[in-house]
Amino acid sequence: MERIEQLKKFLEANPTDSFLKHALALEYIKLGDDETARKVFEGLLADEPGYVGSYYHLGKLFERIGDNDKAIEWYQNGMQVAKEKGEQHAFGELRGAWEELTF
Structure with missing residues (x-):
């Protein structure tokens, strides 16, 4: 919980920092709080749809x-965003996850 509080303090100083938001969501996942993590990821992607790592x-x-x-939708x-940005590695990871669910 200490890391979450620290990330929240950093976010107070830098509320638009997508890296901090992503890190915060991952910390919630570590705690098993998927609902809060989902909200943080969705908010991050609403504000910055180009933050490719959060889609995965x-x-x-x-x-x-x-x-x-x-999951398939995300x-x-x-994949669309990664393709537009030319991020082939991220595209491949997203496509691999997508294929596992669709084939």
């Missing part, structure tokens, strides 16, 4: 809670 983790979160349709969204 949000998709995996939806897989974990059994909502494969939502993977597809992430």
Whole structure:
């Protein structure tokens, strides 16, 4: 919980820092708080849809809670963004996760 509090303090000083938001969501996942992590990831991607790494983790979160349709949706969204940004590695990871659910 200490790391979460520290990240929140950093976010107070830098409320638009997507890296900090991403790190905060990952900390919530470590604690098993998928609902809060989901909200943080979704807020991050609403504010900065180009933050490609969060699509993968949000998709995996939806897989974990059994909502494969939502996971597929986030993977597809992430693949589109990764393709637009030319981020081939991220595209490959997202596509791999997507294929596991769709084939």
